[in-house]
Amino acid sequence: SYVLTQPPSVSVAPGQTARITCGGNNIGSRSVHWYQQRPGQAPVLVVYNDNDRPSGIPERFSGSNSGNTATLTINRVEAGDEADYYCQMWDSSRDHVVFGGGTKLTVL
Amino acid sequence: EVQLVESGGGLVKPGGSLRLSCAASGFIFSTYNMNWVRQAPGKGLEWVSCISSSSSYIYYADSVKGRFTISRDNAKNSLYLQMNSLRAEDTAVYYCARAGLVGSGYSHPLNVAFDMWGQGTMVTVSS
Numbered sequence: 123s124y125v126l127t128q129p130p131s132v133s134v135a136p137g138q139t140a141r142i143t144c145g146g147n148n149i150g151s152r153s154v155h156w157y158q159q160r161p162g163q164a165p166v167l168v169v170y171n172d173n174d175r176p177s178g179i180p181e182r183f184s185g186s187n188s189g190n191t192a193t194l195t196i197n198r199v200e201a202g203d204e205a206d207y208y209c210q211m212w213d214s215s216r217d218h219v220v221f222g223g224g225t226k227l228t229v230l
Numbered sequence: 231e232v233q234l235v236e237s238g239g240g241l242v243k244p245g246g247s248l249r250l251s252c253a254a255s256g257f258i259f260s261t262y263n264m265n266w267v268r269q270a271p272g273k274g275l276e277w278v279s280c281i282s283s284s285s286s287y288i289y290y291a292d293s294v295k296g297r298f299t300i301s302r303d304n305a306k307n308s309l310y311l312q313m314n315s316l317r318a319e320d321t322a323v324y325y326c327a328r329a330g331l332v333g334s335g336y337s338h339p340l341n342v343a344f345d346m347w348g349q350g351t352m353v354t355v356s357s
Contacts, residue, residue, distance in 0.1 A: 153333035155343035157275070164325055164350055165267075165275065170343035171334045208275050212333060212341040217289050219265070219277035219340050 124213040126222035133228040140196040142225045144209030147190060152211045154192040156185060159224075160205045168207075169194060196227075204229045232256030232346065234326050239351030246316050246355070252309040252326030252348055260284075260304035263329040263339050266311050268322035269350075276322070279311065280329070282339045289340060294320075316355045323350040 127145040134140040144154060154172050157165040168179050172187040182197045196203055209222040238250040252264070266278040279300040280289045288300055299312040309326050330345035 153335055153341060155331075155333070157344075159275075164347040165327075165344070166347070167331070167343055167345050170331045170345075176331070176345060206274075210275075210343070212338065214336070214338070214341075217338075217340060218291060219280070221267075221275040221277060224274040 123216060123218070124211075124220050126209055126211065126220055128207075128209060128222040128225045130223070131226045131228060133230055134196075134199050135230045136199055136201060138199055140199050140203070140227055142194045142196075142207050142227065144192040144194070144222050145190055146192075146211070149190055149192050149211070150188040152187075154185070154187050155210045156183075156194045157208045157210065158203075158205045159208065165208065199227075199229055201229050203227060234328065234346060234348035236324065236326055236348040236351040239324065239353045241354045241356065242316055243357050244317060244355055247312070247314045248316065248353060250311040250313065250324055250326075250351060250353070252311075254307045254309065254328075257328075257346075259307040263287075263342065264302060264309045265327045265329055265344060266300060266309075267325045267327050267344070267347075268320075268353075269325070270319070270322040273322075278324070280340055281309070287339050313353070316353075318355050321353060321355050323352050325350045 156169040159165040169185040173185040265280045281300045297315045327344035328346040329342035331343040333341035
């Protein structure tokens with residue numbers, strides 16, 4: 123089965139840039155989506171189709187996807203960005219939806 | 231208001247059954263594919279099942295195939311998950327999620343992003 127690998131944690135100081143990776147075999151050929159989940163809340167879509175933002179999501183959130191790594195980038199990180207982040211894609215070989223294991227973003 | 235509201239969670243013994251519901255409002259439910267996604271306590275997200283807008287296509291995760299059944303009633307703007315033969319490892323918060331944004335590339339019911347989620351309903355399987 124297709125596996126999406128995320129680092130368990132990323133830490134960044136306020137105002138700096140956070141980069142959260144999502145690794146997978148030839149993931150650059152797939153469409154990757156990213157979700158933010160604050161504690162006790164439902165997930166929220168922050169980036170879809172590698173680098174598009176749903177309405178209402180700040181421009182500070184962006185994405186890229188190439189080769190074996192997709193990346194969620196958060197510019198000018200704020201305390202409110204502290205959350206778990208998950209990547210997601212369609213595994214066409216098995217007709218399943220796959221989520222990465224999640225990355226906890228800590229704002230120092 | 232555009233929203234999804236799950237209900238039906240609770241405590242059930244191993245081997246038991248439970249039926250979850252998800253009530254949709256504020257959008258044309260019958261035009262969207264819908265999904266269930268779950269999250270075990272302290273764990274990550276796990277996709278469970280998908281049903282297309284007209285119920286023509288249905289997909290399940292391997293972990294629930296043969297035990298869970300997804301269905302919908304477009305006249306009632308509702309999504310369901312019938313869960314049978316429940317196990318301890320099914321303990322989780324269950325979210326319904328709208329497949330509102332199509333992924334780039336090949337057109338497929340699972341090539342989507344989930345643009346709306348409910349608040350979740352907790353299912354605990356324990357004796």
